Amino acid sequence: MTTATVSRWDRFRESFFWYSFKRDKVAIASFLVLLSMVLAAVFAPLLAPADPYDLAQINIMNSELPPVGLDGADPAFPLGTDAQGRDLLSTILYGTRVSLMIGFGAVILQAALGILFGLLAGYLGGKVDAILMRVADVQLSFSTLMVAIIVGAVFKASFGNLMFGEIAIYMLIFIIGVAEWPQIARTVRASVLAEKKKEYVDAAKVMGFGTPRIMFRHILPNTLSPIFVIATVQIANAIISEAALSFLGLGMPETQPSLGSLIKSGFDYIQSGSWWITLIPGLVLVVLVLVINLLGDWLRDVMNPRLYKG
Amino acid sequence: MTSPLVSIRGLEKRFDLSGSFLEQLRFEGGRLRRKQEAVHAINGVNLEVQKGEALCVVGESGCGKSTVARTVMGLISPSAGEIHYGGQRIDHLDGKAALPYRRKMQMIFQNPYASLNPRMTIQQTLEEPIRFHHPDWTAQAVRDKIHEVMHSVGIDPDWGSRFGHEFSGGQRQRIAIARALAVDPEFIVADEPISALDVSIQAQVLNLLMDARESRGLTYLFITHDLAVVEHFGTRVAVMYLGRVCELADTRTLFATPRHPYTQALLSAIPKLEDDRPNHIRLQGEVPTPVNLPSGCVFHGRCPYANERCRQEVPMLIATDGGAQVACHAVEEQRL
Numbered sequence: 001m002t003t004a005t006v007s008r009w010d011r012f013r014e015s016f017f018w019y020s021f022k023r024d025k026v027a028i029a030s031f032l033v034l035l036s037m038v039l040a041a042v043f044a045p046l047l048a049p050a051d052p053y054d055l056a057q058i059n060i061m062n063s064e065l066p067p068v069g070l071d072g073a074d075p076a077f078p079l080g081t082d083a084q085g086r087d088l089l090s091t092i093l094y095g096t097r098v099s100l101m102i103g104f105g106a107v108i109l110q111a112a113l114g115i116l117f118g119l120l121a122g123y124l125g126g127k128v129d130a131i132l133m134r135v136a137d138v139q140l141s142f143s144t145l146m147v148a149i150i151v152g153a154v155f156k157a158s159f160g161n162l163m164f165g166e167i168a169i170y171m172l173i174f175i176i177g178v179a180e181w182p183q184i185a186r187t188v189r190a191s192v193l194a195e196k197k198k199e200y201v202d203a204a205k206v207m208g209f210g211t212p213r214i215m216f217r218h219i220l221p222n223t224l225s226p227i228f229v230i231a232t233v234q235i236a237n238a239i240i241s242e243a244a245l246s247f248l249g250l251g252m253p254e255t256q257p258s259l260g261s262l263i264k265s266g267f268d269y270i271q272s273g274s275w276w277i278t279l280i281p282g283l284v285l286v287v288l289v290l291v292i293n294l295l296g297d298w299l300r301d302v303m304n305p306r307l308y309k310g
Numbered sequence: 311m312t313s314p315l316v317s318i319r320g321l322e323k324r325f326d327l328s329g330s331f332l333e334q335l336r337f338e339g340g341r342l343r344r345k346q347e348a349v350h351a352i353n354g355v356n357l358e359v360q361k362g363e364a365l366c367v368v369g370e371s372g373c374g375k376s377t378v379a380r381t382v383m384g385l386i387s388p389s390a391g392e393i394h395y396g397g398q399r400i401d402h403l404d405g406k407a408a409l410p411y412r413r414k415m416q417m418i419f420q421n422p423y424a425s426l427n428p429r430m431t432i433q434q435t436l437e438e439p440i441r442f443h444h445p446d447w448t449a450q451a452v453r454d455k456i457h458e459v460m461h462s463v464g465i466d467p468d469w470g471s472r473f474g475h476e477f478s479g480g481q482r483q484r485i486a487i488a489r490a491l492a493v494d495p496e497f498i499v500a501d502e503p504i505s506a507l508d509v510s511i512q513a514q515v516l517n518l519l520m521d522a523r524e525s526r527g528l529t530y531l532f533i534t535h536d537l538a539v540v541e542h543f544g545t546r547v548a549v550m551y552l553g554r555v556c557e558l559a560d561t562r563t564l565f566a567t568p569r570h571p572y573t574q575a576l577l578s579a580i581p582k583l584e585d586d587r588p589n590h591i592r593l594q595g596e597v598p599t600p601v602n603l604p605s606g607c608v609f610h611g612r613c614p615y616a617n618e619r620c621r622q623e624v625p626m627l628i629a630t631d632g633g634a635q636v637a638c639h640a641v642e643e644q645r646l
Contacts, residue, residue, distance in 0.1 A: 198424045198425075199419040199420070199421055199424040199425035200424060200425050200426055200427040200428075202380075202385055202417070202419065202425075203417070203419060203425050203486070203489065204427075205384075205385060206383050206384075206385065206412065206415075206416060206417045207412060207416075207438075207439045207442065207443075207493070208408065208409045208412030208413070208442070208443070209438075209442060210405070217438075218427055221427075221429035221430075222427070222428060222429055
């Protein structure tokens, strides 16, 4: 067992993947930034000076304090406070956590749906393919935001604000996941169409393996590289969608702010001089999405070398 | 004569070209017409494979020999006709019902670069079929079996943790053969197994297949376009042209006295060392399209001996005095 894991690690270190990663400074920098943001978000309860969800720690008298270095700053709040007196650094750490959870959760849901439907459509073909792909076309012709606004509004009206706050994160994952699955399904279907003509699939059929076994054990592993690439980009898209929804007031409530709802909450005070409430979470969001997209670009180059170097 | 291991009866396969119902509609002369077109890949093939023999199917590309192989293995379903294995009809079986026959019939593919799953190690590639067909075997028994088949095809069993792309073409084909042998088949369909290999490797793989035939008592249906391979490997030969068998004979008989005009032309195309002047038979024209088959004998348009009957009537395989079965009116009428 140990020999197998060692050889896999060796294989990874000798791979083109690792080689090109080592040589690409942008990829290394993006990866390090993303890693530190993810770690900071995961360990937010340990790192954050205050708990923004705990109402007992918030004092309204501390509201709208500027970041350290400006007049009137309080060293207890390094990035200042928001309109409710919450420490902005802690709120951003928790907000990044919420944004990343929604991003990853939505993409896991998208990938699950997209891979299942893409495999079925590509491998079975015929009527299954026609029906699934038409459903995907119809789905893609609705804008994600529009669907989310309608569903969000209905949920909010029927459950009430308090209940909505509790289920908001799951609802956002569900909406963004369900709205974007055709992106992955189409990619998977295209690679399945190419893979299923290869002789190793015929060899598996001749062995008498069942259709699910051939689809998931033989074809799926060979379609993973494009899924990886598109999933990376989709995480960034999901985070942006969530931020947009929150900015419109249909995403995360202000009691559990994501980056988007923080930006929104600060937007009302930007004219009165408290620009940091909007600007700092906004910068964090931009950096987060940017590094994910840069990593996605690099991944596409590595997994699809013919794309640029042709 | 004992009953054959595999028999192919009246096999036909058409591949539809015209698409769905709406795509078939055409405007012709102001009227809406439904137009259907199909490639006639196999048009009534009858073959019997006896236990222990190596039946070679030869023909130029597009004559339907690979389609015969894939239909026998159940990779494509025939448009008409039946396939029997050991007396049982198998072409309409699917899934679980076909499983016992999957173990007895295996296939070796043409392209060793595509026939191994790139994401699986050699160990996994060989292990999966054994575990699938023998779920009750212990881990040790599975390991022993993998060891045995890898050894028998000349692959070092220690290479099991490597992936297919780390091997050369010949080694990959050996691994593909090992995979087919892993489930202890009786009958192997080999679809041009050596045509993608380097010439220096072809003989090795061919000898490996012949050794396996002797030591394991295998029966082969061997698809090839290489006549030298047929002479070396086959016990009987079926010559195909445009989806029909035109001559079926023992290898020695066929190479000594080819009867069908197409076989004669085919054999005359083998380059010989003693010739200083090529004297091969030049056929007129080209192979007709399998979309619109010629009437009568499919070969009549290019045959120097064709007459009116050849243009009208489809010739049947008829046994001749030499022991060969020939589908030719000229041979039957003893004009040839």
